[in-house]
Amino acid sequence: MQPDGPAPGSPVWQALLEGTQAGVALLGPDLRYLYVNPALARMNGVEVEAHAGRRIADIVPGVDIDEELFRQVLADGRPRELTSSGQTRAGSAHARRHWRGCCHRVTDTGGRVLGVGLVLLEVSEDQETRRELERTRERLLVLDAAAMRIGSTLEMEPTCQELADLLVEVLADAAMVEVLSSGEQDGHRPPPDGTVRLRRSALSAGPSLRAVAAGLGEPGEYLDCQPGSAIPRCLRTGRPIVLNLLSDDEMSRSAPSTGHVPFYRSAGIHSGLIVPLAARGEQIGTVSMVRAGASPAFDEEDVAVARALAERAAISLDNARRYTREHGIAVELQRALLAVPGAPNPRVDTATRYLPAGADDLVGGDWFDTLALPGGLTLLAMGDVMGHGVGAAVEMSHYRSMLRVGAGEGDAPDRVLRRIDRLLAAGGVERPATCLLGIADPLRGAAWFSSAGHLPPALVAPDGRVSLLDVPPGPPLGADLGGRYETVYQPWPPGHTLLLYTDGLVERRGEDIDTSLARLAGLRLPPEGAPSAEGAVPARAGGGSLDALLARVVHRLAPDAAEDDVALLAARAVPEPGPRR
Incomplete structure (x- = not known):
C-alpha cells in the first residue's frame, strides 16, 4: 500500500468491496457472519442484512462448507484455499453450483483476531465445461473400443453379441439386441395383428443380473411386442425411449408383454433404455438396456453414449446382413451349379x-x-x-x-x-x-x-x-x-x-x-x-x-x-x- 493510499474503511475501500463480482465475507471467531458484500448476498439469495450473526449453514444449508477448515485458519493463521458446491437460495441454471476461493485470518492493528476472511468466485460454468470435456473424452474412448470390438466378423450373431457385451461393460446391467424378423420364422405362426415380432440375437448381463439373465429371454428366441409397447414405439419414431423408475402400470404398458413385469420386479430391474438400430435408411432392430438394484436411472449422457454406440454398431450389422444375404445367394447358386x-x-x-x-x-x-x-x-x-x-x-x-x-x-x-x-x-x-x-x-x-x-x-x-x-x-x-x-x-x-x-x-x-x-x-x-x-x-x-x-x-x-x-x-x-x- 502506498503511503498516500486510501485509509481502511474509506469510501474507496467500500466501493472496492461492493463493486467486485467476487463474494467477500468476514466471519467472527464463532464463525458467524460479521460482513458480506452484495456479490456474496446475490450468490446466497439472501439480503445482506439477513446474514448478520448467522452461520453459513443457516444461510445456505444446501452448500457443503467445512467449518473445520476455518477453525484451522483461526488456530494457525495460515491461509488456505477452499472449494465448495451445492445450491443456495438463489436461482441457477446449473444442477449443482461450484465455488473456489481462499480464506485467511483477519487481525486488527494490535494483533487481535477479528475472524476469518472469505473470498469466493463461482466456477460452475468452468466445471460444466470440464465435465463436458471429460464426458466427451470418455465417449470417444467408448467409441474407440466399439470400433475395435464391434464388427470383428461379417456375421450377424457375433456382431450383436459384441455390441451387447460392450454395453454391459460401460452402460447397463444387462443388454439385449433384437433384430426385425426376416419372415422365415422356423415354423412359428405369424404374430397377431398389431404385434411387432423381433428375434433376440444377443444377450449379455453383468454380475447383478447374471444369475437370472435367462429370464430376459434366450438368444434365438422370437419376441412378440404388444401394440403400444416401448420397442414398437422406438421403431416407429426412430428415437430412444427412456423408462426410468416406472410404476407397475407404466411398466405393463411398456414391456413387450404384461407377463414380463413380475420378473422385472423380482430381479430388481427399475429402469430401461431402448435405442433403435438403423443404417442406410433401413431399420435393423433395437438395443434394450436395463438397470437394477443400486444402479442409477438412465440420464441424458447415457442416452447419448448408447445412441452413438448403436449408430456405430448398426453400420457393422447392416454390412453383416448384406454379406449374409449375398453369401447365401452365392453359396446356393454355386451349389446348384456344381450339383x-x-x-x-x-x-x-x-x-x-x-x-x-x-x-x-x-x-x-x-x-x-x-x-x-x-x-x-x-x-x-x-x-x-x-x-x-x-x-x-x-x-x-x-x-x-x-x-x-x-x-x-x-x-x-x-x-x-x-x-x-x-x-x-x-x-x-x-x-x-x-x-x-x-x-x-x-x-x-x-x-x-x-x-x-x-x-x-x-x-x-x-x-x-x-x-x-x-x-x-x-x-x-x-x-x-x-x-x-x-x-x-x-x-x-x-x-x-x-x-x-x-x-x-x-x-x-x-x-x-x-x-x-x-x-x-x-x-x-x-x-x-x-x-x-x-x-x-x-x-x-x-x-x-x-x-x-x-x-x-x-x-x-x-x-x-x-x-x-x-x-x-x-x-x-x-x-x-x-x-x-
Whole structure:
C-alpha cells in the first residue's frame, strides 16, 4: 500500500468491496457472519442484512462448507484455499453450483483476531465445461473400443453379441439386441395383428443380473411386442425411449408383454433404455438396456453414449446382413451349379468335391464339369473364375455353359480353349478365369490336356504315389491376351487316377507356388484298397474308392478351413468286365 493510499474503511475501500463480482465475507471467531458484500448476498439469495450473526449453514444449508477448515485458519493463521458446491437460495441454471476461493485470518492493528476472511468466485460454468470435456473424452474412448470390438466378423450373431457385451461393460446391467424378423420364422405362426415380432440375437448381463439373465429371454428366441409397447414405439419414431423408475402400470404398458413385469420386479430391474438400430435408411432392430438394484436411472449422457454406440454398431450389422444375404445367394447358386455335373462316358468313373472357404469369406468361382463325348471319350474340366461372391458365381455359370457349347464333337482341348476365348473376346467378360481341360480315353489308356493358366493335373498311382503332369499353361480365358494353348499327351495306365483341382488345395499365403505343388507331389497315399483313416465319405454309386481318395487328399493338404475355395475332380477308367465262364 502506498503511503498516500486510501485509509481502511474509506469510501474507496467500500466501493472496492461492493463493486467486485467476487463474494467477500468476514466471519467472527464463532464463525458467524460479521460482513458480506452484495456479490456474496446475490450468490446466497439472501439480503445482506439477513446474514448478520448467522452461520453459513443457516444461510445456505444446501452448500457443503467445512467449518473445520476455518477453525484451522483461526488456530494457525495460515491461509488456505477452499472449494465448495451445492445450491443456495438463489436461482441457477446449473444442477449443482461450484465455488473456489481462499480464506485467511483477519487481525486488527494490535494483533487481535477479528475472524476469518472469505473470498469466493463461482466456477460452475468452468466445471460444466470440464465435465463436458471429460464426458466427451470418455465417449470417444467408448467409441474407440466399439470400433475395435464391434464388427470383428461379417456375421450377424457375433456382431450383436459384441455390441451387447460392450454395453454391459460401460452402460447397463444387462443388454439385449433384437433384430426385425426376416419372415422365415422356423415354423412359428405369424404374430397377431398389431404385434411387432423381433428375434433376440444377443444377450449379455453383468454380475447383478447374471444369475437370472435367462429370464430376459434366450438368444434365438422370437419376441412378440404388444401394440403400444416401448420397442414398437422406438421403431416407429426412430428415437430412444427412456423408462426410468416406472410404476407397475407404466411398466405393463411398456414391456413387450404384461407377463414380463413380475420378473422385472423380482430381479430388481427399475429402469430401461431402448435405442433403435438403423443404417442406410433401413431399420435393423433395437438395443434394450436395463438397470437394477443400486444402479442409477438412465440420464441424458447415457442416452447419448448408447445412441452413438448403436449408430456405430448398426453400420457393422447392416454390412453383416448384406454379406449374409449375398453369401447365401452365392453359396446356393454355386451349389446348384456344381450339383449337376455332366455325365461322363460309362467307361470313366468320376468323383468330385467342393469345399468353400471359411465362413468369413465369400465363395469363389471354382467349378468343374464332366461331359461324355463321341467315341467313348470324356471331357474333364476344372476352372476358377477370379474374384468372390455372387458375381464370381454367376460368371462361373457363363464359363461352364460356354464350355458345353464349345466342346464340339471331341475336338482337342487346345482348340476348345481357343474357341471359348474367341467367344469371350467377342461377347465381353468381366472376370477372367483359369481352366484346365482334359480328354480322357479309357479305351486307349490315354489323356490329353490343355491349360489356360491353371495348375497342372496330377496322376495318382495304385500304390499311392502322386506325380504332377507337365501341361504348359497358356493365358487365362477372357484376359484378352490372344489364346495360345497347347495340347499334351499323357499316358493313363489302368488303375491310375487323374486328379484335377483348384489352387485353394495347395496354395498358402506367402509361399512360393513351386513349394505348394511339391507338397502335392510329395504325397504318399494309402495303396488302392487300403482302409481309410481320414473319415472318408461313403463312395457314391459307381464311384468306387474315388471319394475315399479325395477325402485322403483333402485331409493331407487342407485338414482345416482353407484360405480359398477348393474344388477337386478325380477320374479313373472302369475295367472291362472279364469274359463269362
